[in-house]
Amino acid sequence: MQATTLTLHREFSVAPVDERIYGGFLEHLGRAVYQGVYEPDSPHADEHGFRRDVLDALAGLRMTAMRYPGGNFASGYHWTDGIGPKSQRPTLRELAWQSLEPNHFGTDEFLTLCGQMSWTPMMTVNLGTGTPEEAGAWVDYCNSPVGAKWSNLRASNGRRDPWGVKLWCLGNEMDGQWQIGHVPADQYAIRAQQAAKIMKDMDPTIETVLCGTCGFWMPTYLEWDRAVLQHCGDFVDHLSVHRYVGNRDGDSPNYLAEGVRISRHIQDMDVACRFVQAQRKSKKRVTLAFDEWNVWYRANDGNGRGVFAPHLLEEVYNVEDAMVAAGFLMAFLRHADAVKIANLAQIVNVIAPIMTDGDKMVRQTIYWAFEMLSKRRTGVSLTPAVRGPQYESKTDGKHDGLMIDYVDTAAIFDGEKCCGGDGAADAKLHVFLANRSLDESAEVRIRLLDKSLTKLVNGDLLTGDKNATNTIDNPDNITPKPLTEIVFKDGEAVVKLPPLGLAAMTLAVS
Numbered sequence: 001m002q003a004t005t006l007t008l009h010r011e012f013s014v015a016p017v018d019e020r021i022y023g024g025f026l027e028h029l030g031r032a033v034y035q036g037v038y039e040p041d042s043p044h045a046d047e048h049g050f051r052r053d054v055l056d057a058l059a060g061l062r063m064t065a066m067r068y069p070g071g072n073f074a075s076g077y078h079w080t081d082g083i084g085p086k087s088q089r090p091t092l093r094e095l096a097w098q099s100l101e102p103n104h105f106g107t108d109e110f111l112t113l114c115g116q117m118s119w120t121p122m123m124t125v126n127l128g129t130g131t132p133e134e135a136g137a138w139v140d141y142c143n144s145p146v147g148a149k150w151s152n153l154r155a156s157n158g159r160r161d162p163w164g165v166k167l168w169c170l171g172n173e174m175d176g177q178w179q180i181g182h183v184p185a186d187q188y189a190i191r192a193q194q195a196a197k198i199m200k201d202m203d204p205t206i207e208t209v210l211c212g213t214c215g216f217w218m219p220t221y222l223e224w225d226r227a228v229l230q231h232c233g234d235f236v237d238h239l240s241v242h243r244y245v246g247n248r249d250g251d252s253p254n255y256l257a258e259g260v261r262i263s264r265h266i267q268d269m270d271v272a273c274r275f276v277q278a279q280r281k282s283k284k285r286v287t288l289a290f291d292e293w294n295v296w297y298r299a300n301d302g303n304g305r306g307v308f309a310p311h312l313l314e315e316v317y318n319v320e321d322a323m324v325a326a327g328f329l330m331a332f333l334r335h336a337d338a339v340k341i342a343n344l345a346q347i348v349n350v351i352a353p354i355m356t357d358g359d360k361m362v363r364q365t366i367y368w369a370f371e372m373l374s375k376r377r378t379g380v381s382l383t384p385a386v387r388g389p390q391y392e393s394k395t396d397g398k399h400d401g402l403m404i405d406y407v408d409t410a411a412i413f414d415g416e417k418c419c420g421g422d423g424a425a426d427a428k429l430h431v432f433l434a435n436r437s438l439d440e441s442a443e444v445r446i447r448l449l450d451k452s453l454t455k456l457v458n459g460d461l462l463t464g465d466k467n468a469t470n471t472i473d474n475p476d477n478i479t480p481k482p483l484t485e486i487v488f489k490d491g492e493a494v495v496k497l498p499p500l501g502l503a504a505m506t507l508a509v510s
Contacts, residue, residue, distance in 0.1 A: 003443040004388025004407040006431070010450055014381040015337035017412055020120065021329070022374040023065030024058075025292060025345040026110070028073045029097050030304070030312030035356060036348035037113065038105045043359055050113060053361050057354050058117065058347060061367070062374045065167060066119040067291055067343045068110050072096035074172045075128025075180040079138050082106020083157055095180060097312060099304030107142070108154075111163045120167060122209075122291070122343070125199075127171030127191045128181025136198030139168065143203045166206050167341070169240065169291065170195055173214035175224045185224045189231035196235035209289045209341070210236040212272075215243070216265050222272050229276040229286060238289040238341060241269050244351075245324060246297020252320055252466060256436040257393035257404040259327030263334060264402075266290075270338040289341035293328050295321045295366065296351045315351045319478060319500055320466040322365035323434050326502050329373045330410035330432055336381035344370060355472075362475040365462075372460045372480055372504035376430040379414030388444075407442050407497070408434040415509065427509040428457060435497040438466060442497045451509045452491030459483030459505035463498045 026032055037058075040049035069077055073096045081090055082103045089103040114121045123142070125135035140150040142163045151162070170192040173179050183191070188211065196208045210232055213224045225239060243265060247255035266288065273286040296315055304310035317325075325344075332339045348354045353367035386405050393402045415427030429451075435442040446453060460480035470477050483503055485496035497503055 001406065001437060001440040001442055002389045003445060004386060004405070005445045005447065006407075006409055006411070006433075007385040007387070008382045008411050008429070008446075008448045010382065010413055010448070012383040013413070014334065014383055016380050017333060017336050017377055018340045019377055020065040021290075021332045021339055021342040022061070022063055022370075022377060023067065023120070023122065023341060023343040024061070024063040024347040025067040025071070025343040026069070026347055027071035027350070028069050028077070028094065028101060029071060029346070029350050030314065031309050031349040031356070032346050032352070033105050034309040038109065048109070048112060048116075050116070051356070054348055054354060054356065055117060057361060057363055057367075061353065061370055063117070063347070064120050065122045065341050065343060066114055067122040067124060067169065070096065070124055070172055072172060072179060074124040074126055077126050078130065078134065079107055079126070079141075083108060083141075083153070093306065097302055097304050098306060099310055100306060100308040102308065107138075108157055108159060111142070111165070121163070121165045122167035122169065122341070123165055124169040124172055125195060127174060127188070127195060128179060132191060132195035132198050135195040136202050139165070139199045139202040139206065143206070167209070168199060168206055169209040170236070171211050173242065174211045175218060175220045176214050185220065185227040186231070189228040192228065193232045193235055196232060200235065207237040208235065209238040209240050209291065210286075212239040212241055212269060216268070222268060225269065225272040226276060229273065230280065233280060234282060234284050236286060238287050239269060239273055241265065241288050241290045242292040243290070244292070244294055244296040246295055247320065248297050251394065252438055253391060253436065254394045256320060256323055256327075257402065258324050259331050259408045260393070260402050260404055262328055262331040266331060266335045266338055270335070287340040288338050290332065290339055291341060291343040292345040293342060294345045294351050295324055299351070313350045314355065316469055317364040317366045318467050318469045319365055319462075319464045322369040322462060322478070323436070323500060323502055325366040326369040326373060326432065326434055327408055329370070330408055330434070333381045333410040333412065333432070334384065357472045360472050362470050362472050364470055365468075365478045368462050368478070368480050369502060372462065372502065373432060376412065376504055376506055379412040379430065382411045382413055384409050384411055404436065406436050407444055408436060427451075429453065429507045429509050431505050431507060433495060433497060433503045435499060435501045437499050439499050441499060442501070444495045444497060446493040446495065446507070448509065453488060453493045454508045454510045455488060456483065456486055457506040457508050459486065459503060461501060461503050463501040466500055
């Protein structure tokens with residue numbers, strides 16, 4: 001394959017990387033909560049009932065914003081069912097996933113877990129069967145000092161100090177007809193505006209996330225977003241974006257092109273936000289919360305059939321899935337000015353990087369893709385100029401005939417200054433590369449035009465057969481290895497990637 005050249009310059013910066021793009025999502029769905037993060041009867045359980053082996057693995061991902069309790073679950077969830085003595089909490093039939101919900105894990109358990117894991121909690125209020133008043137009361141319970149009804153109730157449940165939850169989602173996928181309480185855009189906009197007003201009256205420091213169109217394939221795409229943004233105005237801070245992808249047709253080159261389509265999706269949604277901002281003559285830019293994203297296409301049975309902690313949506317991931325997961329994160333980095341929050345859906349057992357089986361646990365391939373990028377997160381995203389071989393992708397129903405670089409990439413300059421200065425003496429460049437070719441190696445020349453690249457500080461390489469997976473019996477089949485195929489000459493770096501090779505590296509800059 002002809003070599004690829006990646007050219008960067010610190011003057012061509014996008015924006016500082018918001019660490020909240022390395023977030024996750026924990027929903028009351030399948031075995032995500034029960035037998036996932038929370039299993040009091042497990043030999044791995046700590047004093048709170050949290051599984052220490054799972055939490056140790058999650059700690060390796062260094063996740064930030066953690067969305068809870070859904071998802072579809074949120075549209076029928078009343079948060080007061082999940083507080084107080086566990087013996088007094090109701091066991092209910094949960095309709096979104098047709099499962100039995102004992103409510104043993106709720107607001108205070110989740111926020112205790114967030115504190116233990118240094119996660120930023122991101123709560124989703126019920127705007128399906130719930131009310132704006134109920135949403136405001138939840139903010140009051142979590143964030144107000146003692147002295148009134150809801151904060152006093154929190155104190156009686158064992159937490160006197162406010163939890164200080166700053167991220168709140170105004171419902172979930174309310175444009176979807178599958179959603180409990182689904183309504184047209186104009187009716188949702190009224191609910192969302194009313195809820196956001198009450199919630200921000202309770203705590204003016206919170207950030208709110210408005211439901212955007214839940215899929216680019218929806219007939220509501222962009223028109224829904226325009227309508228709800230216009231109505232809700234400055235009461236909202238972010239617009240949600242959801243995207244799930246998969247290799248449904250067994251066409252790996254087309255599947256591996258998802259990163260380009262994700263970028264187009266981000267651009268579409270950002271344009272909707274900018275259009276309404278200009279139309280309203282507002283100084284406030286609403287940014288994007290890509291608060292559900294992942295590979296998901298094999299495990300599609302979401303019916304729990306009325307049982308507790310059913311095995312639902314337990315996707316097994318391979319090497320090409322890891323490449324696509326990395327493609328999501330690289331797209332977020334390339335659009336760091338627009339994407340400020342992102343949440344991998346989900347974190348344990350349900351379309352997740354970690355799977356449990358009894359007392360055992362395995363890190364899936366997408367775990368390592370996330371880990372390789374998340375530990376190289378600080379700095380300012382740079383605009384990559386890529387010149388190299390390409391191929392044409394098929395349509396995804398919206399974007400036709402896109403030309404795809406064989407090498408997917410993103411870069412972060414990590415130094416004291418991004419542009420207009422020399423930067424810190426220990427400045428670094430984080431570079432991420434993915435070779436989409438199934439059968440050819442790719443040579444990549446990396447140039448930072450206003451600086452010299454001097455040496456490899458550290459680097460990881462993930463590769464393998466496209467169908468290779470990690471299993472309980474073979475948990476280390478696919479794991480990162482040290483990056484070795486790199487040389488430096490005349491202030492540039494040259495990296496050689498194997499077929500289906502994902503590289504994440506930190507380079508010293510002089």
